[in-house]
Amino acid sequence: xxxxxxxxxxxxxxxxxxxxxxxxxxxxxxxxxxxxxxxxxxxxxxxxxxxxxxxxxxxxxxxxxxxxxxxxxxxxxxxxxxxxxxxxxxxxxxxxxxxxxxxxxxxxxxxxxxxxxxxxxxxxxxxxxxxxxxxxxxxxxxxxxxxxxxxxxxxxxxxxxxxxxxxxxxxxxxxxxxxxxxxxxxxxxxxxxxxxxxxxxxxxxxxxxxxxxxxxxxxxxxxxxxxxxxxxxxxxxxxxxxxxxxxxxxxxxxxxxxxxxxxxx
Amino acid sequence: xxxxxxxxxxxxxxxxxxxxxxxxxxxxxxxxxxxxxxxxxxxxxxxxxxxxxxxxxxxxxxxxxxxxxxxxxxxxxxxxxxxxxxxxxxxxxxxxxxxxxxxxxxxxxxxxxxxxxxxxxxxxxxxxxxxxxxxxxxxxxxxxxxxxxxxxxxxxxxxxx
Ligand SMILES: Cc1cc2nc3c(=O)[nH]c(=O)nc-3n(C[C@H](O)[C@H](O)[C@H](O)COP(=O)(O)OP(=O)(O)OC[C@H]3O[C@@H](n4cnc5c(N)ncnc54)[C@H](O)[C@@H]3O)c2cc1C
Numbered sequence: 001x002x003x004x005x006x007x008x009x010x011x012x013x014x015x016x017x018x019x020x021x022x023x024x025x026x027x028x029x030x031x032x033x034x035x036x037x038x039x040x041x042x043x044x045x046x047x048x049x050x051x052x053x054x055x056x057x058x059x060x061x062x063x064x065x066x067x068x069x070x071x072x073x074x075x076x077x078x079x080x081x082x083x084x085x086x087x088x089x090x091x092x093x094x095x096x097x098x099x100x101x102x103x104x105x106x107x108x109x110x111x112x113x114x115x116x117x118x119x120x121x122x123x124x125x126x127x128x129x130x131x132x133x134x135x136x137x138x139x140x141x142x143x144x145x146x147x148x149x150x151x152x153x154x155x156x157x158x159x160x161x162x163x164x165x166x167x168x169x170x171x172x173x174x175x176x177x178x179x180x181x182x183x184x185x186x187x188x189x190x191x192x193x194x195x196x197x198x199x200x201x202x203x204x205x206x207x208x209x210x211x212x213x214x215x216x217x218x219x220x221x222x223x224x225x226x227x228x229x230x231x232x233x234x235x236x237x238x239x240x241x242x243x244x245x246x247x248x249x250x251x252x253x254x255x256x257x258x259x260x261x262x263x264x265x
Numbered sequence: 266x267x268x269x270x271x272x273x274x275x276x277x278x279x280x281x282x283x284x285x286x287x288x289x290x291x292x293x294x295x296x297x298x299x300x301x302x303x304x305x306x307x308x309x310x311x312x313x314x315x316x317x318x319x320x321x322x323x324x325x326x327x328x329x330x331x332x333x334x335x336x337x338x339x340x341x342x343x344x345x346x347x348x349x350x351x352x353x354x355x356x357x358x359x360x361x362x363x364x365x366x367x368x369x370x371x372x373x374x375x376x377x378x379x380x381x382x383x384x385x386x387x388x389x390x391x392x393x394x395x396x397x398x399x400x401x402x403x404x405x406x407x408x409x410x411x412x413x414x415x416x417x418x419x420x421x422x423x424x425x426x
Contacts, residue, residue, distance in 0.1 A: 001286070006329055032325065052330065099396075102307075102322045105321050182396060
């Protein structure tokens, strides 16, 4: 790994200021994606701005029907949280299925969303629940946040501080794991909310996306059978050594059925 | 930069560049070669250590993260005294939970953290807990048996003597 300057600010404005002042700097959360990328020399930041010293970025709070998770909260904490389990059990289960225990102890929700890996789990929950990404300067609706392959609405010097999830009536998540990495080959998050049914698909395409036909069917009949005959167009899906596009399309339907079944449990 | 932390119950102070990885610090500078580096890409788990009581992969951890923290490596599992084995290590020995042994330090560190909260885990729970630890010899059967036995031993009334 190349040498870099290391900064550990204790407040958000200092972190954003350092990032704005140095375009070659990068924010460091748990390092679960950034450090392997640097070890492979795919990234060579001149400076790392470690967010671990900012106490306010970590933690879970429930205020009425709004669950807020700080950007630096590790997956293991979300998975083990009684607050999350009570408000949105599907979110706790999703966090507990990310990677492995050591990855869950370091990886964070903010890092996962900023990175926007096409196979990551959290984007499915954020889009499926219609959550809001909160940054140092604004609030971004999930529908506007995910733009494409590793691409989000974040500006170059923008920092995610937290994510706000509305409590759904019921929700479920199912993923077909890559047996090697546990990333989602396909993952589907289904939520029935006061604003309607939302279905978000991760792993299948360049970025997480909603499946309107599935949403309409579930709005009429919230059962696994309602989506059994539906499918997404394979022409838009990823094909790689792990799975062909047609297989991913098939998995979307199967995972959607399982996610609805999980929501009904 | 100066980094102060607790290593296997002893205070340590080191001077390091921020790009020093904890696995390299342990092995190359502190002589603690029990922590193994297998894949060096945070997949295999041979390098697992406990940071503030939690298992983490030391090949994907920068030395600055140690500042003010408590680090436990496989060498520190049992406290002082030569050739003592932790109940989990004993269980791996008795149930032959290894062949070449390369993955064993990481397996044991992950297993100890898991067993602390799970005194009588099922086969499936153990396999889920070990998802981040890869063994290329055993096929896992004896590792799972070792972890179940080790968890029981850790929580037995005589444990810790
Ligand atoms: C072996 C392995 C298995 C994995 N399996 C899965 C899996 O099954 N499912 C899954 O979803 N993920 C998986 N991951 C990814 C993991 O869950 C992490 O969440 C992800 O790698 C991000 O890591 P991090 O939070 O440590 O962020 P970092 O690696 O520290 O940062 C990632 C990127 O986000 C930026 N960033 C970090 N925090 C912020 C912030 N607050 N605001 C703005 N930008 C920020 C950084 O600058 C960097 O560009 C796996 C990772 C590994 C190593």
